[in-house]
Amino acid sequence: MSSTTAPLAVRVSRLLPVPAGAGMARMLVERNVRSYKHGWIALVTGFLEPVLYLFSLGVGIGALVQTVTTDSGEVPYAAFVAPALLATSAMNGAVYDSTFNVFWKLRYAKLYDAVLATPLGPRDVAVGEIAWSLIRGALYSALFLLVATLAGTVTSWWALLALPAAVFIGFAFAAVGMFVTTYMKSWADFEWVNLAIQPMFLFSATFFPLETYPPTVQWLVQLTPLYHGVALERALMLGQVDAGIWWHVGYLVALGVVGLIGTGRRLEKLLLT
Numbered sequence: 001m002s003s004t005t006a007p008l009a010v011r012v013s014r015l016l017p018v019p020a021g022a023g024m025a026r027m028l029v030e031r032n033v034r035s036y037k038h039g040w041i042a043l044v045t046g047f048l049e050p051v052l053y054l055f056s057l058g059v060g061i062g063a064l065v066q067t068v069t070t071d072s073g074e075v076p077y078a079a080f081v082a083p084a085l086l087a088t089s090a091m092n093g094a095v096y097d098s099t100f101n102v103f104w105k106l107r108y109a110k111l112y113d114a115v116l117a118t119p120l121g122p123r124d125v126a127v128g129e130i131a132w133s134l135i136r137g138a139l140y141s142a143l144f145l146l147v148a149t150l151a152g153t154v155t156s157w158w159a160l161l162a163l164p165a166a167v168f169i170g171f172a173f174a175a176v177g178m179f180v181t182t183y184m185k186s187w188a189d190f191e192w193v194n195l196a197i198q199p200m201f202l203f204s205a206t207f208f209p210l211e212t213y214p215p216t217v218q219w220l221v222q223l224t225p226l227y228h229g230v231a232l233e234r235a236l237m238l239g240q241v242d243a244g245i246w247w248h249v250g251y252l253v254a255l256g257v258v259g260l261i262g263t264g265r266r267l268e269k270l271l272l273t
Contacts, residue, residue, distance in 0.1 A: 024120050028128025029135070049092065050085040050140075051147050057081060057207065068209060075155070075238055082153035083237040084206040086162060087169050087229035089144040091197070093137030094170035098177035099193050102129055103184055112271055122267035130174045130260055137170030138163065148237075156239025165236055165249075169229035172252040175259025176225070182266035200226040225255055 067074040105111040112125050120128075142163055148154055177193075184190070203213075204226040210218055221227050232248040235241050 024124040025126075025128035025131060027118075028115065028120065028125060029132050032129075032132040050089045050144055053088075054078070054082055054085050054144075054148065054151065054153070070209060070238070070240065076153070078151070079153045079155050079238065080209075080234070081207060082148045082151075083162070083233035084204070084230040086141055086144050086148065086166060086237070087226060087233045088201055088206070089140040090137040090166040090169040090229065091173045091200075091226055093140035094133045094172075094174035095137075095177040095193070095197065097136045098130065098133035098174040099181045099190065102133075102178050102181045103187075103190075105129075106181070106270070107184075112267070116271055122271050123264040125271075126178065126260060126263040126267055130171070130178055130263065133174035133177070134167060134170040137174065138167050141166035141170070154237055156237060158236045158239050158241050162233055162236045165229075165232050168232070168249055168252040168256070169225075171256035172225050172229075172259070175256040175263060177259075179259045179262040179266065182263060182270060200224050204230050206230060225252065228252055 065077040068077050068080040070080070112122075115125055116122070145154075145159070145162055145166075149159075180193070203217075203221060204224050205213075205221060206226075210221060210227075213221060228248040228251045232245055232252070235245050235248075
C-alpha cells in the first residue's frame with residue numbers, strides 16, 4: 001500500500017463495522033490501517049494456508065474420497081471441506097492479530113500507554129483492536145471465498161451470507177484472543193494459543209462429519225467455537241439452512257461479547273493501576 005493510497009484506505013476504514021458509539025475506537029482502527037501501508041503483504045498472504053489445504057485436501061484427496069454423506073445427502077468432498085476452511089480463515093486472521101500483535105503493543109511497544117494520553121480510554125482500545133482483528137479476519141475470509149468460488153466448491157446462493165457469517169466467527173475469536181492475551185507474560189505463553197488452535201482446526205468437523213467421531217468426543221467438539229463457525233459456514237455454502245444456524249450465531253456472538261467485556265476490564269486494570 002503506497003503513501004498515495006493510504007488516505008483511501010483510511011476513508012474505507014471509516015466505513016468498517018466499528019460498533020455505534022465507538023467513534024474514538026475507530027481512530028485506533030485507522031491507526032492500524034496506516035501502520036500496514038508498508039506491511040500489506042502480510043495481509044495478502046495470511047489466507048494462503050487455508051487455500052493450500054483446500055487444493056491439497058479438498059481437491060487432491062477429494063479425487064479419492066469423492067463424496068461425503070451429510071444430513072441432506074451426499075456432497076463433493078471439496079465442497080464439504082471449503083466452508084470449514086473459510087471459517088478457519090476468519091479464525092486465523094482474527095486470532096493472530098489479537099494475540100501476537102496485541103501482546104507486542106501491550107508489553108513491549110507500550111503503545112496503549114501512549115494511547116491513554118489521548119482522549120481514548122482502555123475500553124476504546126479493546127473495541128478498536130478487536131474491530132481491527134475482526135476486519136483482518138473478514139479480509140482473509142473474502143479472499144478465500146473468492147478462491148473457493150473460482151474452484152467450483154460453492155454450491156448455493158446462500159453462500160452470499162458466508163462473508164457476514166465470517167464476521168461473527170472473527171468477532172468471537174478476536175475478542176477471546178485479546179482477552180487471553182492480557183494475561184500473558186512472555187512469548188512462551190503463546191504455546192498455549194497454538195495448543196488450542198491446532199486441535200480445533202483438526203478436530204472441529206473440519207475434514208470429516210461430526211458423526212464419524214466417537215460419541216464421547218462429539219459433545220466436546222461441539223463446545224469449541226470453531227465447530228460452530230464451521231457448522232454455520234457449511235450450512236450456508238451447501239444450502240442446508242434451517243433454524244439451527246441461529247444457535248451457532250448466538251454462540252459466537254455471546255462468546256465475542258464476553259471476550260469484549262473481559263478485555264475492557266482487563267485493560268482498565270493493566271493500564272490504569
